Amino acid sequence: MLQLNRMKRSRTKCHSFTPSEGRSKKQRVALPVYVPALSNPSQRSTEETWGNLPHHVVLHIFQYLSLVDRARASSVCRRWNEVFHIPDLWRRFEFELNQPATSYLRSTHPDLIQQIIKRHAQHLQYVSFKVDSCTESAEAACNILSQLVNCTIKTLGLISTARPSFMDVSQSHFVSALTVVFVNSKSLSSIKIDDTPVDDPSLKVLVANNSDTLKLLKMSSCPHVSPAGILCVADQCHGLRELALNYHLLSDELLLALSSEKHVHLEHLRIDVVSENPGQTQFHTIKKSSWDALIRHSPQVNIVMYFFLYEEEFEPFFCEETPVTHLYFGRAVSKEMLGRIGLNCPRLVELVVCANGLEPLDEELIRIAERCKSLTAIGLGECEVTCSGFMAFVKMCGGRLSQLSIMEEVLIPDNTYNIEQIHSEVSKQLGRIWFPDMMPTW
Structure with a gap:
């Protein structure tokens, strides 16, 4: 197999080639790719040198080219154009849809999109749509989705690079377009549709056509999906290994469905706990027996929870033992809440506290170090810990702390340690050089 770094050692930049169809000099195609130097260019024609390269060699070169360069290279000769349309080059594709007035990124050319729909829809397997903040871009993505009637897609991702623009699209338009893929693909294994207006009926269509193949479903911030809709997925898609959703969709019934004998072992469960307005959302409590059933069935599962709540909204959480492994607090969390984590989260692997x-x-961290024997990563933002308390925590965790991110402003010097001493003492305990993080000056 050719390697690009080897080609770069002896290369000549090819500025233009004359295709075999006998074009004039004005029609020569600029090809911004690097190719090896010819041993005797005067004795060989471009057709003989490049047109006769084996298909698999040209295909390998094409795989390293950007989409634009690949399209230009396809005009060199008929043989290269044939390689350009080999199905292997179209298994994976990312549609980029941006509006010139609001984004500096270029969109996938409309002519290329139509060519893909016409000639390569049946070859697409790993597809993503990346849209900017404009509704027009999200609508364009839906228009493309609705034309993929002869597809065999395995992975589908809908990505909003700024604000969730898919939420501005008509729900009927979005659901109709998504249903086309759900119905025609038949072998979907990975779906990422966060921040979209997907609803329960479209999930039922997904289940009806892809229940045997679905392994990953990410659908956080999908307000039109109910607990019954996600329960339908868990009940029927027994091969589901990864699931990401909002807390309001989590229920005892869902955890029990994921723990049934027919269901494979769940590997990753991500739960976003989000509140926009304090006091407006009522959070329910999940029974300990439901968590226990999940852990008995899937003992290695990673349970990741992202919290974006106000302090007064934490009351329903961690009152009993909870098998969470990764905890991220995006807003301020109370001292009492961190104390509960030390008492009731024995499987904790990673903890990040924003404020x-x-x-x-000190007491809360020491309790976490005592009881969370699997803790390997911790990050503290706008908090306070005495240097002595921090050292006690580090000594208890020892070298298993692979990630320790603490802002220098968090540490409070005391009679035992100052900031300079903390650096050397923590480094000794970790067995590597460690410094506290520093706030940028700009």
Whole structure:
């Protein structure tokens, strides 16, 4: 197999080639790719040198080219144009849809989109749509989806690079377009449709056509899906290994469905706990027996929870033992809540606290170190910990802390340690050089 780094050692930049169809000099095609130097260019024609390269060699070169360069290279000769349309080059494709007035990124050319729909829809397997913040871009993505009637897609991702523009599209338009893929693909294994207006009926269509193949479903922030809709997926898609959803869709029934004998072992469960307005959302409690059933069935599962709540909304959480492995707090969390984590989260592997307040967290951190024997990563933002308390925490965790990210402003010097001493003492405990993070000055 050719390697591009080897080609770069002896290469000549090819500025133009004359295709075999006998074009004039004005019609020569500029090809911005690097190719090896010819041993005797005067004795060989471009057709003989490049047109006769084996298909698999040209195909390998094409795989390293950007989409634009690949399209230009396809005009060199008929043989290269044939390689350009080999199905292997069209298994994976990312449609980029941006509006010139609001984005500096270029969109996939409309002519190329139509060529893909006409000639390569049946070859697409790993497809993503990346749209900017404009509704027009999301609508264009839906228009393309609705034309993929002869597809065999395995992976589908709908990505909003800025704000969730798919939410601005008519729900009927979005659901209709998505249903086309759900009905025609028959072998979908991975679907990422966060921040979209997908609904329960479209999920039922997904299940009816892809229940045997679906392994990953990410659908956080999908307000039109109910607990019954996601339960339908868990009940029928017994091969589901990864699931991401909002907390309001989580239920005891869902956890029990994921724990049934027919269901494979769940590997990753991500739960987003989000509140936009304090006091407006009522959060329910999941029974300990439901969590226990999930862990008995899938003992290695990673349970990841992202919290974006206000302090007064944490009451329903971690009152009993909870098998969470990764915890991220995007807003301030109380001292009491961190104390609960130390008591009731024995499987904790990673903890990130964005902010806490002005009360030192020494006791809470030491309790977490004592009871969370699997903890390997911790990050503290706007919090306070005495240097002695921090050292006690590090000594208890020892070298298993692979990630330790603490802002220098978090550490409060005391009679035992100052900031300079903390650096050397923590480095000794970890067995590697460690420094506290510093706030940028700009």
